[in-house]
Amino acid sequence: MMIVTERKDDVLIFGVNGRLDGYAASQVAVEIERNLRDDDRSVVVDLDGLTYMSSAGIRVLLALQKKVKARNGGIALCNIGEYPKNVLSMAGFDKVFPTFPSREEAFREMRKREDSLSLIADLKNPMTERGSARFGFETASRAPASLRVQGDHSALARNRISEEDISAERLSEIEYSLGLGALGSTVEDVMPFLGEMMTLRSAMIWLPAGGHDTPDFFVPAGDAGEVRAYTAFNLSLEGAFNEIADVGATDEDGIALDALYRAIFALAKERKRDCRGILATAIWGVVADFKGMGRKRSPAPMNGDSTPDPEDRTATNYSGYSIVAFGIGIDRSADLSGYDQSALDAILAPQPEGGDANGLYLHNHGAVFRNAPWNPEADLIKGIERCFADGEFVDMRHLLNTTKIYRAKVGIAYISAIKRR
Amino acid sequence: MEEVTIDAAISSLPGALSSVTEILGRLGVPEKTVRELELAVDEAVTNIMLHGYTSLEGLIRLSCQRDGDMVRIRIEDEAPPFDPTEVPEPDLGGDADERPIGGLGIHFIRKMTDEIRYERTEGRNILILGKRIKTSDGR
Secondary structure, eight states, X not given: OEEXXXXXXXXXXXXXXXXXXXXXXXXXXXXXXXXXXXXXXXXXXXXXXXXXXXXXHHHHHHHHHHHHHTTTOEEEXXXXXXXXXXXXXXXXXXXXXXXXXXXXXXXXXXXXXXXXXXXXXXXXXXXEEETTEEEEEEEOOOSOEEEEEESOHHHHHTTOOOGGGOEXXXXXXXXXXXXXXXXXXXXXXXXXXXXXEEEETTEEEEOOSSSOOOOEEEOOOSOOTTOEEEEEEEEEEESOOSEEEEEEESSTTOEEHHHHHHHHHHHHHHTXXXXXXXXXXXEEEEEEEOOEEEOSSOSSOBTTBOOOOSXXXXXXXXXXXXXXXXXXXXXXXXXXTTSOHHHHHHHOOSTTTTOOTTSEEEEEEEEEEESOOOXXXXXXXXXXXXXXXXXXXXXXXEEOTTOEEEEEEEEEEEEEEEEEO | OEEEEEESSGGGHHHHHHHHHHHHHXXXXXXXXXXXXXXXXXXXXXXXXXXXXXXXXXXXXXXXXXXXXXXXXXXXXXXXXXXXXGSOOOOOSSSGGGSOOTTHHHHHHHHHOSEEEEEEETTEEEEEEXXXXXXXXXX
């Protein structure tokens, strides 16, 4: 058995030939799992040269069809030989899968579906192209949004965090935030584990420092009022998102996080939004290239030693997985004098971390989930909640600016003030 | 009678099927009948591998025998008792992509064979799949 995967104009094409027995079917299932992005909805399965198939093959096709149907998509089979045709009809499945005589016809059919789906989306929301992505904006809250800062980012970098710097935050009071923290019962308990954390809606996701490189995903059951996260540094959004952007990369490799922020800043200026140089964003999307890192050690001095750990934990690449993220972007070329300077200084990490030569400073944390299907119709909050409820949690990191996404709903808050706690 | 013993790991399925078809060919079973029996054996053996043995340890013995126009394949395993002949026929109609898919394997076995016998002897499941060689198929 041979399986060849190809992607053309948003249609995923699997070519399966040879013999599809119970063993080969398990390999095909793995190959599908590896290649199917969370936003794929149109799949062609070309059975040219397939000479044998058992019920295990039907199961794999059926599982694939169910998965994409749940996303308003579908599969199309083509080039079905005599043997698999008989097997399908014996099982009564010949009418279940749309079949086409050639790969071109199957592809055209799938393309037609993609075109009509994107036409509907375009009509609803006119798109503007900028920096290798298309953007459609929807107004959300008109109330001004602000950022609340707790702790000092540069103290983290110097590993100078002591117990007095830790604050206990009620999870119920921080909806969108990122920082460095830990879950635990006392301040002493959590000190060795302070690691990258983010809260999104009611969930907390964090990567404990020390020990194993295993992130933790936590949604408090029932009343979250009493659950506290201990944080050494925390940036949280006060207020709501002002706009929701529907973003689709025009480059087939996706759009990088820094390019995304740059485009949002530029479009804000053009569209005369009240943007003073700082944005907070929440992202739900499909990641093209996940580049992240995490601290190996807690920022507290260990045995009196504060020297930085040169090695960080890096994440493996998760392409095609769902991503949820929260973060901020600062356009340092803008006039930032209207913001509280000490609060602004507390946000900024010493260079080069987060900064770049063109004056863009980013700090974003992101988590990846698998099998939380992308739905262009769903809104940002539904999408995030769907990842938490249905997705398989995979990883969480501080996002590098080179992280790329294929498509996303991006909640944008134009920050009017930063408050220090 | 020719036989072959395999590990109950799904990766040994392709080899097992090619051994069986080779033996059937040597027994002078026509190509079309070999292909049909192959599917029946695939379904039976895959089921033992995936659902019979709970661990990866286990053996499956396959033996083939021809009596005139009757060819029989005997499949033996030591997994917990399971009688595939008692599995009800699947529902092959209706809103097909939503219907449960269980029972498809045994349905194929029934379609591909003329005789199915099951017995449990000395802690072993023994499944015998028989097929009559039609004279129109030659030989």
